[in-house]
Amino acid sequence: MKRIIVFAMALVAASTLFARGHAPYRPSPFHSSHHYHHHHHGSGGAIAAGIVGGALLGGLVASAVSTPAPVVMTPAPTVVTPAPVVVQQPVVVQSAPVVVQQPVYQTQNVWVEGRYVDTVQPNGTVLRTWQPGHYEQRTIQVQ
DSSP states (O other), X not given: OHHHHHHHHHHHHHHHXXXXXOOOOOOOTTSOSOOOOOOOOSOHHHHHHHHHHHHHHXXXXXXXXXXXXXXXXXXXXXXXXXOOOOOOOOOOOOOOOOOXXXXXXXXXXXXXXXEEEEEEOTTSOEEEEEEOOEEEEEEEEEO
């Protein structure tokens, strides 16, 4: 019902704008004073133009009134996901265990031969004496 009222009001307003009669003659200072009177009986062309213009204007107003409000779409929020972190497991290479061999020591009795030993006296003379052979305990490394 609201559309029909708006359409009718627009039709009436448009028809009154376009439907006007013949304006009275006003002489122009730029034209000669000789003028012709053209008589138009009725203003059917102006009324028809008013009706058509009113119909068009009313249609535009009615469509503008009946057009639903535009739906505003908000963009979806941007979700930033971090890149996946790739953790590589260490590669375990099993090798043969390293065996450190501890050296083996052995104690032996070794014969030391006898010899002369020189000894210097406090007055500076050298005294040579014989030291007989004997056994000594020595530690040797066995592999």
